[in-house]
Amino acid sequence: MPVVTFDYTDFSKLLGYAISKKELLKRLPLIGADIDKVDGDEVSIEFFPNRPDLTSVEGIARACRAFFGFELGLKTYQTKKSDIHLTVDPSVKTVRPFVTTALVKNVTMTDELIASLMDLQEKLHFGLGRNRKKVAIGVHNFEPVQPPFTYKAVNPDAVEFVPLAKVESMTLQEILEKHEKGVNYAHILEGHNTYPLIVDANNNVLSFPPIINGSLTEVTPFTTELFIDVTGTDLNAINYALNIIVTALAERGAKLFSTTVRDGKITSVSPNLTPTTRSLSLTYVNKMLGTALKENEIKKCLEKMGYHAECKTKQVLDVDIPAWRADILHEIDLVEDVAIGHGFDRFATDFPKALTFGKTLPKQELYDGLRMIMIGLGFHEVTTFTISNEHDEFAKIGLKESERVQIDNPISEDYSCLRVGLLSSLLKILNENRHHPLPQQIFELGIVVGKQHHNYHHLAAVKIDAKANFTECKSLVDAIMRDSGVSYTITDNDHPGFVKGRCASVIINKKDIGLFGEVHPRTISSFSLEHPIISFELWADALQP
Numbered sequence: 001m002p003v004v005t006f007d008y009t010d011f012s013k014l015l016g017y018a019i020s021k022k023e024l025l026k027r028l029p030l031i032g033a034d035i036d037k038v039d040g041d042e043v044s045i046e047f048f049p050n051r052p053d054l055t056s057v058e059g060i061a062r063a064c065r066a067f068f069g070f071e072l073g074l075k076t077y078q079t080k081k082s083d084i085h086l087t088v089d090p091s092v093k094t095v096r097p098f099v100t101t102a103l104v105k106n107v108t109m110t111d112e113l114i115a116s117l118m119d120l121q122e123k124l125h126f127g128l129g130r131n132r133k134k135v136a137i138g139v140h141n142f143e144p145v146q147p148p149f150t151y152k153a154v155n156p157d158a159v160e161f162v163p164l165a166k167v168e169s170m171t172l173q174e175i176l177e178k179h180e181k182g183v184n185y186a187h188i189l190e191g192h193n194t195y196p197l198i199v200d201a202n203n204n205v206l207s208f209p210p211i212i213n214g215s216l217t218e219v220t221p222f223t224t225e226l227f228i229d230v231t232g233t234d235l236n237a238i239n240y241a242l243n244i245i246v247t248a249l250a251e252r253g254a255k256l257f258s259t260t261v262r263d264g265k266i267t268s269v270s271p272n273l274t275p276t277t278r279s280l281s282l283t284y285v286n287k288m289l290g291t292a293l294k295e296n297e298i299k300k301c302l303e304k305m306g307y308h309a310e311c312k313t314k315q316v317l318d319v320d321i322p323a324w325r326a327d328i329l330h331e332i333d334l335v336e337d338v339a340i341g342h343g344f345d346r347f348a349t350d351f352p353k354a355l356t357f358g359k360t361l362p363k364q365e366l367y368d369g370l371r372m373i374m375i376g377l378g379f380h381e382v383t384t385f386t387i388s389n390e391h392d393e394f395a396k397i398g399l400k401e402s403e404r405v406q407i408d409n410p411i412s413e414d415y416s417c418l419r420v421g422l423l424s425s426l427l428k429i430l431n432e433n434r435h436h437p438l439p440q441q442i443f444e445l446g447i448v449v450g451k452q453h454h455n456y457h458h459l460a461a462v463k464i465d466a467k468a469n470f471t472e473c474k475s476l477v478d479a480i481m482r483d484s485g486v487s488y489t490i491t492d493n494d495h496p497g498f499v500k501g502r503c504a505s506v507i508i509n510k511k512d513i514g515l516f517g518e519v520h521p522r523t524i525s526s527f528s529l530e531h532p533i534i535s536f537e538l539w540a541d542a543l544q545p
Contacts, residue, residue: 049127100238105257140213140227167215271323288335304341381442426461445540
């Protein structure tokens with residue numbers, strides 16, 4: 001979980017109200033945090049990762065003003081209009097499609113602000129941004145550049161500029177190969193022939209997202225105006241990140257100015273700090289919490305958590321949600337905040353009304369046994385998403401698209417259907433860890449959605465190693481069958497994802513329950529891997545003795 005470290009004196013100035021350090025440390029955990037350590041005036045707080053708005057001292061101070069009763073309700077920030085605009089070129093849509101921007105003036109770059117801003121940026125990159133893949137933030141000194149700006153994709157060798165922490169000019173390709181940040185994040189742009197770039201009216205480079213900013217716009221202690229860009233693959237996520245960053249700056253007295261992003265026929269103004277509204281049933285709140293709270297009590301709880309609430313229809317509240325609260329996805333999330341605002345220490349404890357005894361289901365014992373077998377064979381267990389996409393499930397493995405469960409209105413192209421097998425999920429794990437030493441061997445016992453849209457438990461494993469081969473894979477399957485106490489036979493299998501002649505089906509009671517073998521080089525390269533891989537995938541329920 002993210003740990004935020006701040007100076008108590010700096011926090012007190014941001015809070016604007018008097019509260020002793022002892023009282024702060026006593027009450028702050030009630031918001032949903034743990035005290036990590038206290039060293040003099042230096043306080044480290046560990047927050048739950050579902051609250052990215054609390055990953056800075058500025059966000060904590062804002063939340064505490066409401067929670068401690070100093071300033072109840074929704075915090076508002078004034079945003080003035082500017083004439084700055086950024087144009088999105090169609091060339092970037094297939095690389096990194098979304099961008100949002102803001103201008104911040106009257107910035108005083110104190111040591112506390114610099115440390116907090118850098119820490120907040122990295123925590124948003126890691127949590128909300130999935131290590132920059134989903135969201136990447138650029139913070140620039142606005143003075144040296146000339147708007148309007150353009151967000152486009154260019155040939156890796158067509159443009160060169162001086163990146164941060166360097167003095168020599170480098171092409172985009174050279175940055176990925178030689179710059180420390182380029183080497184760390186080059187994998188995000190793998191598979192693309194062009195790379196994203198943000199330039200000003202004079203073609204000066206501001207940013208090469210999600211890798212590095214240009215040295216031209218490096219922020220210094222004398223910077224007073226900041227231009228902020230956030231790029232990514234999820235429009236909602238980049239807007240939340242921008243709102244969290246700019247409101248943190250506003251907490252320190254900075255002035256916010258909106259900018260315009262022109263993306264084809266779509267024009268948007270950012271930052272957009274307009275709250276969203278969600279309905280909350282009072283009956284639902286009391287049912288979920290086991291309470292009998294009245295309307296005014298629930299409103300007070302929500303106000304302590306930074307919301308504005310009005311009862312416009314009987315037994316239903318309209319709740320205004322701050323634009324920086326990325327964690328409110330469902331009505332139950334508001335119920336949780338009602339509970340926090342009410343105070344977990346005020347809920348009465350009780351003993352169970354009935355004494356019952358539980359036991360594991362028979363199949364769970366089978367699954368636990370299979371896990372122990374795999375661990376004994378030296379494999380590490382992983383858990384991956386049940387949601388996948390057609391490209392990973394079929395095209396990358398060489399299969400023709402077949403029956404699968406489609407998702408209506410998917411949040412992104414990466415999550416458009418339910419997975420039909422585990423192999424692609426495991427290969428993606430290897431892809432994420434390809435910078436680590438070999439051999440790597442992982443397994444998963446998880447649910448796939450097969451014929452007639454039924455759920456099935458599959459056991460699958462992959463091993464990547466220079467010496468991995470069919471004989472080793474067969475010995476692993478033999479060990480699993482032996483330790484499971486089942487008899488089986490094998491027959492040839494001509495699966496397009498595996499090497500022809502080095503793939504076999506597993507037959508139990510005349511039924512094909514899975515396959516194993518050497519993964520085809522075409523499949524290996526489609527997941528940006530470079531070494532031999534062996535794999536098997538079996539229907540777990542068929543391994544019941």
